[in-house]
Amino acid sequence: MYQYDAIDKDVLADRAAEFREQVDRRLKGEITEDQFKQLRLMNGLYLQLHAYMLRIAIPYGSLNSTQMRKLAEIGRTYDKGYGHFTTRTNLQFHWIKLKDAPEILDHLASVDMHAIQTSGNCIRNVTADPYAGATADELDDPRVWSEAIRQWSSLHPEFSFLPRKFKIAITASAKDRTAAKAHDIGLMIRRARDGQLGFEVIVGGGMGRTPFIGPTVREFLPANRLFSYLEAILRVYNRHGRRDNIYKARIKILVSALGREEFARQVEEEWAKIGPAGDLPDTEIARIRGAFAPKAFDVLVNRSEKYEAALATDPAFARFARNNLKPHKRAGYTIVEVSLKGIGDTPGDATSEQMEVVADLAERYGQDDIRVTHEQNLVLPHVRLDDAHTVYLALAKAGLGTPNINLITDIIACPGLDYCALANARAIPIAQDIAKRFADQDRAELIGELKIKISGCINACGHHHVGHVGILGVDKKGEEFYQLTLGGSGAEDASIGKILGPALPADKVTDAIDTLVEVYLRERHDGERFLDTFRRTGDAPFKEAVYADAH
Amino acid sequence: MPTLIKKGQGDDFAFADDAFTAVADDQDIPQGDVIISLARFQTDGDRLLSEGRQIGVRIEPAEEVEALAYDLPRLAVVALAFPKHRDGRAFSSATLLRKRLGFAGEVRAVGDVFLEQAGHMVRCGFDAFEAAPGVTPDQWAHVVHRHRHVYQRAVDARPPAFVEREE
Numbered sequence: 001m002y003q004y005d006a007i008d009k010d011v012l013a014d015r016a017a018e019f020r021e022q023v024d025r026r027l028k029g030e031i032t033e034d035q036f037k038q039l040r041l042m043n044g045l046y047l048q049l050h051a052y053m054l055r056i057a058i059p060y061g062s063l064n065s066t067q068m069r070k071l072a073e074i075g076r077t078y079d080k081g082y083g084h085f086t087t088r089t090n091l092q093f094h095w096i097k098l099k100d101a102p103e104i105l106d107h108l109a110s111v112d113m114h115a116i117q118t119s120g121n122c123i124r125n126v127t128a129d130p131y132a133g134a135t136a137d138e139l140d141d142p143r144v145w146s147e148a149i150r151q152w153s154s155l156h157p158e159f160s161f162l163p164r165k166f167k168i169a170i171t172a173s174a175k176d177r178t179a180a181k182a183h184d185i186g187l188m189i190r191r192a193r194d195g196q197l198g199f200e201v202i203v204g205g206g207m208g209r210t211p212f213i214g215p216t217v218r219e220f221l222p223a224n225r226l227f228s229y230l231e232a233i234l235r236v237y238n239r240h241g242r243r244d245n246i247y248k249a250r251i252k253i254l255v256s257a258l259g260r261e262e263f264a265r266q267v268e269e270e271w272a273k274i275g276p277a278g279d280l281p282d283t284e285i286a287r288i289r290g291a292f293a294p295k296a297f298d299v300l301v302n303r304s305e306k307y308e309a310a311l312a313t314d315p316a317f318a319r320f321a322r323n324n325l326k327p328h329k330r331a332g333y334t335i336v337e338v339s340l341k342g343i344g345d346t347p348g349d350a351t352s353e354q355m356e357v358v359a360d361l362a363e364r365y366g367q368d369d370i371r372v373t374h375e376q377n378l379v380l381p382h383v384r385l386d387d388a389h390t391v392y393l394a395l396a397k398a399g400l401g402t403p404n405i406n407l408i409t410d411i412i413a414c415p416g417l418d419y420c421a422l423a424n425a426r427a428i429p430i431a432q433d434i435a436k437r438f439a440d441q442d443r444a445e446l447i448g449e450l451k452i453k454i455s456g457c458i459n460a461c462g463h464h465h466v467g468h469v470g471i472l473g474v475d476k477k478g479e480e481f482y483q484l485t486l487g488g489s490g491a492e493d494a495s496i497g498k499i500l501g502p503a504l505p506a507d508k509v510t511d512a513i514d515t516l517v518e519v520y521l522r523e524r525h526d527g528e529r530f531l532d533t534f535r536r537t538g539d540a541p542f543k544e545a546v547y548a549d550a551h
Numbered sequence: 552m553p554t555l556i557k558k559g560q561g562d563d564f565a566f567a568d569d570a571f572t573a574v575a576d577d578q579d580i581p582q583g584d585v586i587i588s589l590a591r592f593q594t595d596g597d598r599l600l601s602e603g604r605q606i607g608v609r610i611e612p613a614e615e616v617e618a619l620a621y622d623l624p625r626l627a628v629v630a631l632a633f634p635k636h637r638d639g640r641a642f643s644s645a646t647l648l649r650k651r652l653g654f655a656g657e658v659r660a661v662g663d664v665f666l667e668q669a670g671h672m673v674r675c676g677f678d679a680f681e682a683a684p685g686v687t688p689d690q691w692a693h694v695v696h697r698h699r700h701v702y703q704r705a706v707d708a709r710p711p712a713f714v715e716r717e718e
Contacts, residue, residue: 007700007712014698022667031667038637039667121637151702151712157674158646158705161639238643239615273651277704284713 001064001369002147002291004112011154012109015116019043020102042122042160044090044115045101049421052096054104055118060128060146060170061089061372063113065359068370070111072355074104083355085340085348087412087463088125088167089372090118094419116154121162121249123153123234127169127178130371133292134381136329138172139189140197144289145170145226148280152227159234163241164249166234179374179490181205181213182466184251185233190220197223203233203263204255205494207460212252213494215260217267224285228278232271236263295367295382300332304385319441320392320403334385336366338378338395339402339410343439346428347413348376357398365391375412375451377405408450408517409435412463416456416473417480423456425473425480425506430454433510438517447517450530453488466490468531469516470497471509482509486516486542487534500539501547512546519545556688557657558678562696564688567679571607571628573661586630586659589614592622600625609661612640616648623648628657631677636665642675649676649706669694676706 004012019039026036040046044055056071063071071091075083078100079093086092096104108114117124126149128142129135149168153159159166169178172189180186186202199221205214221229233251242248255263311318326335338358341347350358362370362380365387371379383391395401404410411434414420416427431454438444453467457474464470470485481503488497504512517530519541524533534542557567573586580587580599586607587595599606607628610616619629629648631641641660648654659679660672666686673695682691702712710718 005716007715010699011702011712014700018697035636035665035667121639154702155670155698156703157671157701158642159639160671161637161642161668235643239640243612243638243640281713283717287713287716 001062002143002288008151009109009112012112012114012116015043015114015155016102016105016109019105023098023102038120040101042117042120043101043105044118045096045098046119047421048094048419050419051094052098052101053419054093054096054101054115055086056091056093056108056113056115057118057125058089058091058113058372059150060126060132060143061130061374062128062132062143063370063372064368065363065370067111067113068355068359068362070107070113072352072359074107075352075355078104082349082351084346084415085350085372085376085378087348087374087376087414087461088118089127089130089374090125091372092415094415117160119165120160121164121166122160123149123156123162123166123168125167126150126153127167127180127183127374129171129173129177130373130379131173131177131326131335131381132371133294133369134328134333134335135173136327137174139191140172140223141289141292142170142172142187142189143292144285145187145189145223147288147291148227148285149230152230152280159238162234162238163243164246164251166237166251168230174492176490176492176494177373179463179466179494181494182207182211182463182490183214185230186214187226189223192220199223199226201229201233203267204252204260206250206252207463207465208250209247209458209460210253210256211460211465211496212256213496214252215255217255217260217264224282225276225279227280228274228276229267229271231274231278232267235270236266240266295369297330297333297382298384300330300384300386302331304332304388307385307388310389314389316396316401316403317389317392319445320396320401321388323403323407323445324405325388328382332385334383334388336380336383336388336391337373337405338380338400339404340377340400341404341410341435342399342402343404343409343435344432345399345435347411347431350378354398354400357394357400361391361394375410377410403441404444406449406451407444408438408447408452408513409444411435411452411454412467413454414456414462416454416462420456420461422459423473424458424475425456425482427454427456427462427471427473430471430473430482430506430509434513437510437514447521448529450517450520451489452513463490464488465496466494467497468529468534469513472503474503476503480506482506484509484512484516484546486539487531489531493531498539500543515545516542554682554684554686555659556680556682556686556691558673562673562692564692564695566688570605573609573630584627586628589618596622596625607657607659610641610644612638612644616644616652620652623652623654623656626654626656628659628679629654630659630661633660633662633664636663636668642671645672645675645677646706666690666694670697674701674705674707674709 455462485497
């Protein structure tokens with residue numbers, strides 16, 4: 001993991017001091033609420049329905065056990081003993097007092113953490129592959145570039161007051177676990193025929209009320225030219241992105257209005273003028289790369305007798321292994337997904353005790369490395385197969401052993417109307433109800449990979465546009481209704497889901513999901529996921545079944 | 552009248568007398584040094600300059616500083632407007648004026664000039680600020696110097712972290 005040096009630590013300390021001063025000036029009335037709003041947002045502090053919410057950055061979703069324990073402590077001291085992991089791989093505390101915020105930032109700074117740019121119209125936390133450094137199929141470690149972008153984008157003098165927020169994702173694997181094509185910029189690490197490292201640059205994806213799968217603006221950008229190219233994109237956007245309408249201010253609208261070719265032409269023209277002076281020196285990339293040097297893995301054989309024995313004797317563990325363990329690049333190791341989607345729980349929530357359990361396991365069995373996924377789960381990326389059963393038992397004891405990664409109960413949901421001032425409808429109770437309906441693990445596994453994503457309003461924080469099944473809360477004359485979209489995907493086969501039909505009242509949603517599943521099980525060919533079947537059959541059989549009662 | 556704060560040769564800030572009159576498009580142009588709109592400069596600029604005055608041009612966020620490329624050596628001031636403090640286009644305009652167009656005159660922040668953005672402005676090459684009434688040069692300097700380190704190259708000469716680390 002990257003270790004903050006004296007400079008990085010100074011930056012956090014100065015930022016915390018700055019915010020303390022700003023809060024003080026606000027409390028004295030020296031700055032207006034409108035002015036303060038921008039400042040507090042850039043420090044992750046939102047005013048929500050019931051209280052302030054503090055969104056803490058987990059840069060590229062990567063943290064160590066000390067940091068996780070600190071989050072647990074903050075949750076216990078300043079919140080109600082839990083926190084919420086978000087689709088941006090950040091952590092939100094929903095019950096914060098304004099006067100405590102500067103103190104919390106000091107706590108965070110003590111473990112090299114912060115809330116910088118987790119909100120506001122600036123460059124936000126970078127999303128990276130949660131399996132970085134552990135998966136066999138990556139071309140490079142995306143964390144190297146993510147950390148370099150974290151530094152470059154922090155308190156950027158020119159790009160901190162953009163038309164709207166700006167999100168970057170990086171993946172180096174063929175299997176995209178970052179939803180790169182739904183970001184303002186998606187960077188997919190590629191290798192040219194001559195072996196040169198570079199990026200495919202995708203710009204203008206996004207969700208919200210106008211969803212887009214981002215088009216490729218450049219097929220191959222040499223890796224050492226990344227920062228001048230980012231500068232070019234951001235400058236074109238800062239100058240020409242719309243500022244007259246908050247809903248049309250994201251870069252996706254600019255890219256779509258200009259067209260991919262014209263947008264790319266403007267970026268290339270700007271890039272040519274910037275030249276290599278805008279790039280980071282190779283020595284700095286090398287320094288950061290050193291921090292992510294491969295761990296000292298033990299040399300093991302692929303087969304662990306201990307693991308095999310546990311599989312044979314503990315069926316619950318066998319089920320967990322089937323769904324939550326993923327192949328590691330090193331023999332004898334595995335990637336452990338820790339589901340934060342316990343049946344009936346709030347997706348993404350973890351109690352302080354659970355955070356501490358994960359921290360302990362990471363320290364003892366996981367090379368002190370923890371990741372957060374954009375699907376609101378945690379990952380222990382480097383666990384020996386020999387230790388997998390022990391880790392599972394400890395997780396299960398803490399209520400973290402739910403074996404449902406990528407299954408129908410592994411639902412993404414935004415906080416919705418239970419917390420959020422923008423929401424039209426609740427998202428969490430819908431997720432809980434669906435999870436309870438599919439609590440039977442045999443049935444869930446029979447159904448296989450099925451991604452349900454729920455947003456409580458059109459801002460789409462729950463990524464419903466890219467759910468295999470998306471659920472969008474809408475307000476109909478004061479009542480909560482839910483619109484279903486089918487066929488979306490946020491992965492390498494990205495697509496925007498299609499609206500199935502009229503919105504349903506809350507008490508009909510779970511039945512409708514059940515019906516969709518029944519149609520899928522009836523229609524599917526061997527090996528097809530729900531998404532594949534839907535793409536083959538189209539929406540007709542699904543629509544007919546869900547709306548049968550209405551006819 | 553807003554108070555003009557100017558950056559000195561070092562990183563010092565002081566109140567300065569403002570020799571320029573800001574002239575709106577519907578006002579007659581008075582005697583002396585003036586700051587006028589881009590449109591007005593394009594029609595009346597040559598005449599005003601031939602009268603031996605110092606001229607400044609006010610650029611709105613939607614206007615491109617490149618439009619001034621050939622006139623910059625004749626201008627004393629480019630005033631970049633912040634209609635709202637969160638409209639960040641002027642940061643790009645200032646950067647381009649300094650880095651790409653080589654403008655050595657005064658780059659002035661006008662409009663909703665917010666103290667908390669002082670650091671960003673200085674880094675992007677602004678050196679004069681029509682700050683809100685009540686804001687002092689000391690406050691301005693304090694905000695500018697609040698951060699001991701920076702991560703990026705910008706218009707100012709501050710070494711970014713990756714250069715500091717080499718030393």
